[in-house]
Amino acid sequence: MKYLLGIDLGTSGTRSVLFNPDGEVIAAKSAEYPLSQPQNGWAEQDPQDWWEAAIATISHVVRQSGVDPRQIVALGISGQMHGLVMLDEKGQVLRPSIIWADQRTGEECEDITRLVGKDRLIEITANPALTGFTASKIMWVKKHQPDIYKKTRRILLPKDYLRYKLTGDFATEVSDASGMQLLDVPGRQWSQEVLDKLGIARELLARVYESPEVTGHVSEEASRLTGLSQSTLVVGGAGDNAAAAVGTGTVQDGRAFTTVGTSGVIFAHSSKIAIDPKGRVHTFCCAVPGAWHVMGVMQSAGLSKRWIRDTLCQVEIAQAEKLGIDSYDLVDALAAKSPVGSNRLIYLPYLMGERTPHLDPDCRGVFFGLSAMHQRDDLIRAVMEGVSFGLRDSLEILDNMGVKADKMLLTGGGAKSAFWRQLLADVYARPLSLINSPEGPALGVAILAGVGAGVYKSVESACDALVRPSDAIRPDMGKAAAYQRFHRLYQQLYPALKQSWQELARL
Numbered sequence: 150m151k152y153l154l155g156i157d158l159g160t161s162g163t164r165s166v167l168f169n170p171d172g173e174v175i176a177a178k179s180a181e182y183p184l185s186q187p188q189n190g191w192a193e194q195d196p197q198d199w200w201e202a203a204i205a206t207i208s209h210v211v212r213q214s215g216v217d218p219r220q221i222v223a224l225g226i227s228g229q230m231h232g233l234v235m236l237d238e239k240g241q242v243l244r245p246s247i248i249w250a251d252q253r254t255g256e257e258c259e260d261i262t263r264l265v266g267k268d269r270l271i272e273i274t275a276n277p278a279l280t281g282f283t284a285s286k287i288m289w290v291k292k293h294q295p296d297i298y299k300k301t302r303r304i305l306l307p308k309d310y311l312r313y314k315l316t317g318d319f320a321t322e323v324s325d326a327s328g329m330q331l332l333d334v335p336g337r338q339w340s341q342e343v344l345d346k347l348g349i350a351r352e353l354l355a356r357v358y359e360s361p362e363v364t365g366h367v368s369e370e371a372s373r374l375t376g377l378s379q380s381t382l383v384v385g386g387a388g389d390n391a392a393a394a395v396g397t398g399t400v401q402d403g404r405a406f407t408t409v410g411t412s413g414v415i416f417a418h419s420s421k422i423a424i425d426p427k428g429r430v431h432t433f434c435c436a437v438p439g440a441w442h443v444m445g446v447m448q449s450a451g452l453s454k455r456w457i458r459d460t461l462c463q464v465e466i467a468q469a470e471k472l473g474i475d476s477y478d479l480v481d482a483l484a485a486k487s488p489v490g491s492n493r494l495i496y497l498p499y500l501m502g503e504r505t506p507h508l509d510p511d512c513r514g515v516f517f518g519l520s521a522m523h524q525r526d527d528l529i530r531a532v533m534e535g536v537s538f539g540l541r542d543s544l545e546i547l548d549n550m551g552v553k554a555d556k557m558l559l560t561g562g563g564a565k566s567a568f569w570r571q572l573l574a575d576v577y578a579r580p581l582s583l584i585n586s587p588e589g590p591a592l593g594v595a596i597l598a599g600v601g602a603g604v605y606k607s608v609e610s611a612c613d614a615l616v617r618p619s620d621a622i623r624p625d626m627g628k629a630a631a632y633q634r635f636h637r638l639y640q641q642l643y644p645a646l647k648q649s650w651q652e653l654a655r656l
Contacts, residue, residue: 152216153598154224154381155591156207158199158522159389160184160411165206166591167214169219170604172615173584174588176214178206184368185245187489190510191501192250196234196242199307200314209224211376218378221563223363223470223602225384225594226313227392228592233286236303236313246307247286250412252449252502252510254285257292260588261285261330264346268426273343275327275334277428280502280510281511284330287349304353308386315367315375315383319355322385324392324442326357327433334441335422337434358385360436360601361608375631384601387436388595390444395593397558397584399615400437400609405554407540407548407573408589409563413450415505415543417443417552429506436597437608443552444587445505445543450536451562453498453514457532462527480529481568489575494518495639496526496535497646505543507643511654517642533569534632538639544577557581558618560589570622576636578629580621592616617620 152175154318157164162181169175182198185191193336211218231249238243247253258278262270273278278285283306291298305313309321326332328337331347331354344351358364364630367381387395390408394416395404405417422441435442449456458466458480465483469476495517502510517532530652547554559581563569574581596611605611 150220151222151604152220153595155222155595156226157590158228158311160229163202163206164591165210166588167210168595176210178209180205190252192248193245194248196246196310196452199311203311207375218376218382221381223382223384223394223598225598226311226386227307227389227590227594230325230388231283232307233283234305234310235301237300237309238302241298244569249281250501252280254280254289254508257285257288260288265343271428273333273340274330275424275432282330307499308448309355311643312383314370317368318365320358320364321355322358322360323434324360324436325388326395328388333435345443359438360387361597363601382602384598389590390416391436392590392593393560395436395608396589397560398612400612406558406560408561409450410561411452413447413540415445415540417547417554419443419552423550423552425550443547447505447539448503449498449500453500453532453536457529481566483526484530484570489628491531491534491634492523493533494523496531497642498535498539499515506546525532533572538636541576541636559583574622574624575628576632578624580623582618582621584616584618
């Protein structure tokens, strides 16, 4: 029997999952680590925490499974995108990783746009300069920490740092590299033009592979620490959303998924490259060789719900702990007491600024229409509705680009909530389905590993065999019509407040 390992390096923790060739989970383990915010709008993590979490989870899975390590033929790594890891000549980390949620690089984005040209930047990288992307982080270190930049010999993404620790190889792959803003996305290779204009040396970057390609194998040192065999192959893997696409079977035209995690994503597959000239949604290379994906990203999806829970629901958190249940189940029960539209209360989910569709690091969260009549129930439901409205914004942009989503899947932590699943179907006014595996990103990179090791013929055929959607969750069209009216008002609020947010940021 051949087994496949999927490793998902997330923002809150790392999860390692061992699968058999039928996609069944044999063993799994997660480990958490902290997020540092040394200043308002900053977000950093220690790459050593990622490596220690990987060692702990991989070694646990190998022991728990009882599988001969030589039968684990290949592994793939999924990772949070856009993070900056800088290494010196000895391969040592020079500073904490500036991760995707960090918003410090507004000036650097202006510099990148000026140096490359707004339209040319979108033509090459398929995206405008964004604070979350890696290029602006590199430029920030170059400007503010020149001594560190001078010592830098390698620049890696989070999952590719983990690959380096597992194999000793400096490699990346097209889906994650697309989010650095240094890749020629139509050409699927580093853009020498962008690198030259930004003054970034090509030799700092890793070799680019397609996602199912083999990039190396487990090193002797990593074998000793994790229990894996040195014969285990390591493939390119994928950025978290591209990995989730494979894990949900979103690998053919007409298929899309919504992720409600810390951030929120609308992701659609496209066999032809489609670029929004306004840069409101991202176009990246996807994990299927020769194909792309288009996605809208919101910064504070599940984060908004966690914030409202932690702020207003301490009683429910304590009660859930006593009962041995998920506190979010009690939070959902409160939200369900409020009617559609939350008694005319609208929430703007911009706790960490916003990407799609506004590309604005300065905007912040708002409750609009708050009155003395509103209760906790209304505030909680308004948060869930506001996040759903933000996701619908992305869906409408994709529809207008001709990237149609005939089949919409739902994944991420928010997918566990039956209440939120139905709410999303009502806001979208279209059916949603779940998948038969909760291990989306880990399963996705395990499938990529299987393709690289010859266990599967192709990504598409593996997904057809392994991924099974649930029965559709159908919208209540009466509620959908009501949400249409609330969504129109929601869309009017950002333009009305944009200048005020800029003034707030300057205070």
